[in-house]
Amino acid sequence: MIYIFVAIVILLLIALLSILAGRKAASRSGLPRGQLIYSDTGYPTGRVASVITNEQGVKQERPLVSKRYGLTGRPDYLVRTRDGIIPVEAKSTKCPADGRAYASHIMQLAAYCLLVEDVLSTHVPYGIIRYADEEVAVDYSIELRDELIALLEEMKDARMADNVHRSHNDARRCSGCSMREICEEALA
Numbered sequence: 001m002i003y004i005f006v007a008i009v010i011l012l013l014i015a016l017l018s019i020l021a022g023r024k025a026a027s028r029s030g031l032p033r034g035q036l037i038y039s040d041t042g043y044p045t046g047r048v049a050s051v052i053t054n055e056q057g058v059k060q061e062r063p064l065v066s067k068r069y070g071l072t073g074r075p076d077y078l079v080r081t082r083d084g085i086i087p088v089e090a091k092s093t094k095c096p097a098d099g100r101a102y103a104s105h106i107m108q109l110a111a112y113c114l115l116v117e118d119v120l121s122t123h124v125p126y127g128i129i130r131y132a133d134e135e136v137a138v139d140y141s142i143e144l145r146d147e148l149i150a151l152l153e154e155m156k157d158a159r160m161a162d163n164v165h166r167s168h169n170d171a172r173r174c175s176g177c178s179m180r181e182i183c184e185e186a187l188a
């Protein structure tokens with residue numbers, strides 16, 4: 001009997017330590033106030049996806065998958081707040097001087113908003129991009145959602161085309177694009 005009691009106490013202690021570790025990570029990361037329900041940075045919560053062990057033996061959250069939009073991803077953090085679920089993306093770079101997030105970062109965040117909206121059937125009011133020096137909150141507006149869905153359609157068509165040309169005149173979009181070093185039509 002005493003062994004069962006000791007085992008229960010140990011399990012409770014492990015659960016408590018894991019909650020505290022998650023909270024500590026959340027507070028270090030400057031996340032919005034709320035419940036951390038997904039974390040891709042070393043403290044998997046297992047709340048919205050099961051926890052798996054990767055090839056390096058590290059435990060992590062299973063990726064979220066939206067078949068409807070053809071999206072798969074692991075947001076850095078998801079926080080359940082009074083306003084809804086907030087995706088947070090952490091970037092090691094500094095925020096652009098004008099205080100506006102890079103267009104490619106906004107689209108990545110929007111993709112996580114759409115993924116969460118679809119997989120968890122929930123309302124996503126906004127997301128946060130956490131740069132090394134400041135945070136930028138991005139409204140998940142109807143316009144941004146529509147722009148993302150159009151971009152996903154464009155990407156789907158482009159995958160089947162032989163040649164893909166630039167579809168915009170936005171130098172900011174190119175300046176934040178990971179393809180710009182090899183892109184022959186880059187504007188920045």
Ligand code: SF4
Pocket residue numbers: 166167173174175177178179180183184185186187
């Ligand atoms: S650098 Fe090229 S691929 Fe990237 S956004 Fe600009 S045109 Fe598109």
